[in-house]
Amino acid sequence: MPDGGIGASTKRREDVRFLTGKGRYTDDYNRPDQTYVWFLRSDVAHGRITKLDTSAAEAMPGVVKIFTSADFTTAGGIPAGWQIHDRQGEPMKEPKHPILAEGKVRHVGDPIAAVVAETRAQARDAAEAIEVDIEELPAVVDMRAALEAGSALVHDDMGTNLCFDWGFVEDNRDAVDAAIKAAPHVTTLELVNNRLIPNAMEPRVALGDYDQADDQHTLYTTSQNPHVIRLLMGAFVLSIPEQKLRVVAPDVGGGFGSKIFHYAEEAFVTAAAKVVGRPVKWTSTRSEAFMSDAHGRDHVTKIELATEKDGTFLALRSTTLANMGAYLSTFAPSIPTYLHGTLMAGNYKTPQIYVNVRAVFTNTVPVDAYRGAGRPEATFQIERVIDKAARELGIDPIEIRRRNYVTEFPYQTPVAVNYDIGDYNALMDKLIEIADVAGFPARREESAARGRLRGLGISSYIEACGIAPSNLVGQLGARAGLYEAATVRVNPTGGITVFTGSHSHGQGHETTFPQVVASMLGIDAGSIEISHGDTAKVPFGMGTYGSRSLAVGGSAIVKAVDKIIAKAKKIAAHLMEAAETDIELKDGRFSVAGTDKSVAWADVTLAAYVPHNYPLDQIEPGLEETAFYDPSNFTYPAGAYACEVEVDPETGVVTVLGFAAADDFGNVVNPMIVEGQVHGGIAQGIGQAMLEAAGYxxxxxxxxxxxxxxxxxxxxxxxNYKVDHSCVTPCTHNPLGVKGCGEAGAIGSPPAFVNAVLDALNSGGIKVDHINMPLTPSRVWAAIQAARA
Amino acid sequence: MPQVSMTVNGRKVSGEVEGRTLLVEFLREGLRLTGTHVGCDTAQCGACVVHVNGNSIKSCNIFALEADGAEVTTIEGIAGKDGSLSVVQAAFQTHHGLQCGYCTPGMVMTATSLLKENPAPSEAEIREYLEGNICRCTGYHNIVKAIQAAAAELGSNRVAAE
Incomplete structure (x- = not known):
């Protein structure tokens, strides 16, 4: 095995350009003669546009053209990529999402007009000169109020603010109701999963270019999935066939879900570049990002857990209101449904589960996937209600989890998914070790001596990653397949370029994918390059989200390399005049079994391109293969997390003292990168639990x-975080035995944090059942005061 | 439009700017030095940190004209002319102190300043100094580790030189 194969903490090759200022982010791209667009955005949440006069603005210096919805009468709306059917089998309400507002504005930030000018400053100046009158309508903000009769309507023609009322599994509804009614103990919790703003550090950018001579459109955009953008924008919005539309997503500065979606600004610059005959560039400000990037989470939930007196779980019922915002973003309908309801079994063998989700339109920014996407919402409910049940029943929080863990695999949950493998007790054992749970009582005493309350919070999580089997998601309403594609191009002198449909925006694919290929071929990873993020180069791709890159994209690469090896063996057999079945590949050499005959990798690759001595009657010259991989199941990473906090009971200030994570990601290609992913996820989870909330x-x-x-x-x-990924149960159904690690930290950490704070308070005699996230000092202080009153 | 002149990464440059042109805009759009990034518009995130006359400064927070005559160093001026990484840059790579790379130029510039001011910072001092630089990817753990490692290496280099 050469250095730098699977399992090595290889340093990242992409870092050199990032560390020296040579990264190539979308805003670093400029086209000759380009113009700049500034969007005039609504400053009210809900209203009717009664006047829109651009004449004064058009006379401003540098203005090229001002666009309104009248310029897009032939364009389609921004589409939703997933259709949910409600409890009666009816399709969800699906209002049009125009590129620029048509008559009505529906959230602060909704674009009304777009000024294209010679400079960005001139475009911005002119936008301020547009005369717009908006007759304000009552804003629909609160989800419960939105569903009341007589509420203002976000979309008048829908007649309701209810997008859908979904039951899962609907046939289990009555049985779950009955089980809860009959149970010896029921723990109930009402909680909010707070609305978040993803905040990738690179704001979104879109640069449209049009070549009239060839009728070719190019869009440079900050995307996690350029082919998905090409498909959605080309087919549904602008009617541009794929071969006439190139989408490039170069270095992308973080995504966390927010750059999956097709946004109106992308369609705008693509269309406008053709109209004005010059490239059009949009660079979001951070202020615009807050009101135009899709937000995440925003669930209001009632969770009920029925148990025996000994803590054995009997039934679970989850009733949720999920905010969709003003329009349906690309994957919005799937997040609170199939990425949330299917995870409500957690790590536990709860026999009866029913999930009801009502999705609601409001006059807020659209809500869609954010790191974890539905799975953090599921995990938070489960892990919070379990902790409350443990307290009510007088059972240790670790013990109640162990009593209910799934221990035999495969395990069919009552919510459709089938866990292929896992070992949750081993993860808890590892957690107890790395978090030094045994030493906690002494640490608590030490805190108490300083007048502080110390708490230890535990959570378990499971997630469904490696999204997703296409036939399954098709049945569930997805309007796309969720396979991945790869082309492996072996060059004549033996080097390799891998074209992958996965997209790296921080995950390190340029380093890890060569590690996989190097291990398979026994050649140096340094001779392997990764190409991604350009529809003109990569055959196809569904992109990176849902912790799918290695599990699905990596598997496609493995399949393509398998084809390469099969063909290369045929060539090697010919060169050595041996039977193909006798050819072995090891350490970059092909040898004939049982003999000392061998040829080097580069001899074979050269023969493929210089086929003078070559079996041309049997195989074609060249050495390049493409594969599509469609997974047969989700992957199920799991973990056990512990958070240790100290609460100042006089001020409500919470300090996070320690965080430990024991994860099972299956096999690990690059431990250093995997640990980094967990660190980042934990920080985002602590952010959600302690600090972050999008307010309206x-x-x-x-x-x-x-x-x-x-x-x-x-x-x-x-x-600092203590992370461990030594508990490995390899995924049973993909060739690498990998599960995905990108979202775990953000899923497992919020309940661990909240459980820790509540443990600190309750153990200190301050009886508090729940505090909604984020647990800011003022909220914690208020809860303490209420408990003491 | 007014003319501005300054020395950037050792090279004398000048150009026309508007009064409202920010230093970061002059660097990125005027000089095409795109290593310096813009992550916010309220001087909070630190992606745009450069050195002006030896001090770390958020280049979104001063006008280009305010830097007239100044010595400016950007992320492009940190590595050696042969492309060799500085001790801080190399430590970020070794300790995986970056993921998407967008906040990284600002982090490296800030860390470089920190170690000039305080050659042996404690972990708490490092975390305090980074308060004006937001990273969404790493959870800061490996950034702190990288800066600690860089401090140790620079320290042992100094001892060796003495």
Whole structure:
């Protein structure tokens, strides 16, 4: 085995350009003669546009053209990629999402007009000169109020703000109701999964270019999945066939879900470049990002867990309101449904489960996938209600989890998914070790001596990654397949370029994918390059989200390399005049079994391209293969997390002292990168639990519109993390035995944090059942005061 | 439009700017030095940190004209002319102190300043100093580790030199 194969913590090759300022992010791209667009966005949440006069603005210096919805009468709306059917089998309400507002504005930030000008500053100046009158309508902000009779309607023609009322599994509804009614103990919790703003550090950018001579459109965009954008925008919005539309997503500065979706600004610059005959560039400001990037989470839930007196779980019922915002973003309908309801079994053998989700339109920014996407919402409910049940029943929180863990695999849950493999007790054992749970009582005493309350919070999680089997998601309403594609091009002198449909925006694919190929071929990883992010180069791709890159994209690469090896063996057999079945590949050499005859990798690759001595009657010259991999099941990473906090009971200030994570990601290709993914996920989870919340006032104004108000985790808010991935149960159905690690940290950490704070309070004699996230000092202090009153 | 001149990464440059042109805009759009990034518009995130006359500064927070005559160093000026990484840059790579790379130029510039001011910072001092630089990917753990490692290496280099 050469250095740098599977299992090595290889340093990342992409780092050199990132560390020296040579990264190639979308905003670093400029086209000759380009123009700049500034969007005039609604400053009210809900209203009717009664006047839109651009004449004064058109006379401003540098203005090329001002666009309104009248310029897009032939364009389609921004589509939703998933259709949910409600409890009666009816399709969800699916309102049109126009590129620019048509008559009505529906959230603060909804684009009304777009000014294209010679410079960005001129475009911005002219946008301020557009005369727009908006007759304000009552804003629909609160989900419960939105569903009341007589509420204002976000979409008048829908007649309701209810997008869908979904039951899962609907046939289990009555049985679950009966089981809860008959149970010896029921623990109930009402909780909010707070609305978040993803905040990848690179704001979104879109640059449209049009070549009239060839009738070719090019869109440079900050996307996690350029082919998906090409498909959605080309087919549904602008009617541009794929061969006439190239989408490039170069270096992308973080995504976390927010750059999966097709956004109106992308369609705008693509269409406008053709109209004005020059490239059009849009660079989002952070302020715009807060009101135009899709938000995440925003669930209001009642969770009920029925148990025996000994803590054995009997039934679970989850009833949720899920905010869709003003329009349906690309994957929005799937997040609170199939990425949430299917995970409600957690790590536990709860025999009866029913999930009801009502999705609601409001006058807020659309809500869609954010790191974890539905799975954090499921995990938070389960792990919070279990902790409350443990307290009510007088059972240790670790013990009640162990009593209910799934221990035999495969395990068919009552919510459709089938866990192929796992070992949750081993993860808990590992957690207890790395978190030094045994030493906690002494640490608690030490805190108490300083007047502080110390708490230890535990959570388990499972997630469904490696999204997803296409036939299954098709039945569930997905309007796309969720396979991945790869082309492996072996060059004549033996080097390799791998074209992958996965997209790296921080995950390190340029380093890890060569590790996989190098291990398979026994050649140096340094001779393997990765190409991604360009529809003109990569055969096809569904992109990167849902912790799918290695499990699905990596599997496609493995399949393509398998084809390469099969063909190369045929060539080697010919060169050595041996039978193909006798050819072995080891350490980059092909040899004939039982003999000392061998040829090097590069001899075979050269023969493929210089086929002078070659079996041309049997195989074609060249050495390049493409494979599509469609998974047969989801993968199920799992873990056990512990958070240790200290609460100052006089101020409500919470300090995170330690965080430990024991994860089972299956086989690991690059431990250093995997650990980094977990670190980042934990920080985002602590951010959700302690700091972050997207706020709206009753008029639908965003109250957290900048980093002055939206509390991002900073370096001194978070601790060092202890992470472990040594508990390995390899995935049973993909060739690498891998499961995915990108979202785990963000899924397992919020309940661990909240459980820790509540443990601190309750153990200190302050009886508090729940505090909604984020657990800011004021909320914790208020809960303490209420408990003491 | 007014003319501005400064020395950037050792090279004398000048150009026309508007009064409202920010230093970061002059660097990125005027000089096409795109290593310096813009992550926010409220001087909170630190992706745009450069050195002006030896001090770390958020280049979104001063006008280009305010840097007239100044010595400016950007992320492009940190590595050696042969492309060799600085001790801080190399430590970020070794300790996986970056993922998407977008906040990284600002982090490297800030960390470089920190170690100049305080050659042996404690973990708490590092975390405090990074307060004005937001990273969404790493959870800061490996950034702190990288800066600690860089401090140790620079320290042992100094001892060796003495």
């Amino acid at each position: 006032d009753e008029n639908g104004q965003i109250t957290t519109g900048s980093y002055m108000d939206y509390a991002m985790p900073r370096s001194n808010d978070v601790p």
